[in-house]
Amino acid sequence: MPLKRLSVTAVRNLHPVTLHPSPRINIISGANGSGKTSLLEAIHILGLARSFRSTRLNPVIQYEQQQCTVFADLNLHAGAQRSMGITRGKEADYQIRIDGQSVRSTAQLAETLPLQLINPESFRLLEGAPKQRRQFLDWGVFHVEHQFLPSWQRLQKSLKQRNSLLRRGRMERSMLAPWETELVQMGERIDHYRRGYIQQLKPEFETVLGQLITLDELSLSYYRGWDKERGLAEVLDQQFERDCQLGHTQSGPQRADLRLRVRGMNAVDVLSRGQQKLVVCALKIAQGHLLKASGRQQDCVFLVDDLPSELDGQHREALCRLLEGLNCQVFISCVEAEQLAGSWKTETPVSMFHVEHGRIVQTG
């Protein structure tokens, strides 16, 4: 579901611009500090209402400006079209419009424009906290399972209520009951969705990874956040005293994780940086394939910042072939366009953009 037309105003150093990207491969080249990452950031804001570089949005808004705006026309499957836009102001306020209608939830943006980001930060997926891997997993579940988001919201609410009661100290166990019932029901449901998704992700990931690098001993497994032999209700019961002492719920889907191991050891402790990068790329590309296979109206748009950096020629080529094989729209930034020029089949539509001091010009 590619962006057919993209307009960006007042994002970092970018001059106001309207682009007509290729539905497949788009290469954005330019010197350091020219504005390449800023363009990918603009697309990210359109899909998620936030930047990937900082949690605060103000630094993204151009100096001296009060707000930034990104909007796009998208081609959906079967010839349908959609328009979407977001304006973000300095007070963290935003207006979102989809097909001319005001929309209040950023989840609708995400649903309309599924994005996958591959950048130096995303390589932290393996070494970072479980939260990052849960977010990665839930991205996939959210996009293929309609009921995931409402279940997740209900889970968050019940968890918050239970934790706040736990923090209050002395209380009757029965006060927790209504929240625990909800927590258990939503927790088991979310686990069911996640497990179903992992079953599909695993073989896809292995296939993609095999095309990038040989790492036979690597295994991907899912930890659901509590003992796999026992139901969540039983676990909450048994851990009640300890939860009271700690003031929060120790076990549940809020503790789920993805585990990547090599010969039983943590993958981050064994693999080289370059290998870790390829593993992360394979995970994200596998998600792109699953989204496509799910038959949803939207395909994923891939944002790849600084692709050539730290990858040798052979692995760079292999990654380009996989990105091409996704049959999705991809935006790739690099310093020299030549680094990626020869990596595509002749029939693949490739557009080239060059950025200089915030000005973006299509060069091919």
Ligand SMILES: Nc1ncnc2c1ncn2[C@@H]1O[C@H](COP(=O)(O)OP(=O)(O)O)[C@@H](O)[C@H]1O
């Ligand atoms: N809010 C802002 N307003 C104007 N310029 C900014 C703002 N934030 C960052 N910049 C500038 O934008 C430029 C582009 O940065 P970036 O997109 O990261 O470059 P690249 O990815 O091409 O190396 C940098 O030179 C930076 O100083």
Ligand SMILES: [Mg+2]
């Ligand atoms: Mg950059």
